[in-house]
Amino acid sequence: HLPDDLLSTAAHPTQPTADPHDPKLTREHLERHHIERVLAETPDLEAAARALGIDPSTLWRKRKRYGLT
Numbered sequence: 001h002l003p004d005d006l007l008s009t010a011a012h013p014t015q016p017t018a019d020p021h022d023p024k025l026t027r028e029h030l031e032r033h034h035i036e037r038v039l040a041e042t043p044d045l046e047a048a049a050r051a052l053g054i055d056p057s058t059l060w061r062k063r064k065r066y067g068l069t
Helices: 025-043 047-051 054-065
Strands: none
Touching: 025 047, 025 054, 047 054
């Protein structure tokens, strides 16, 4: 039940297409991909946090965990 664009390679052509039935596909993989996409589409971290519905400090911690800059 995930959006097609989240499962596609459009944003990350080097990654294989994600199969929602793949047991190796983790919540962390999907969360990282979604955060990367939102960060690319928003002007700053405050806007990204609002779009994700999380506190900016939570976004900071998730960026640190996933190695996102």
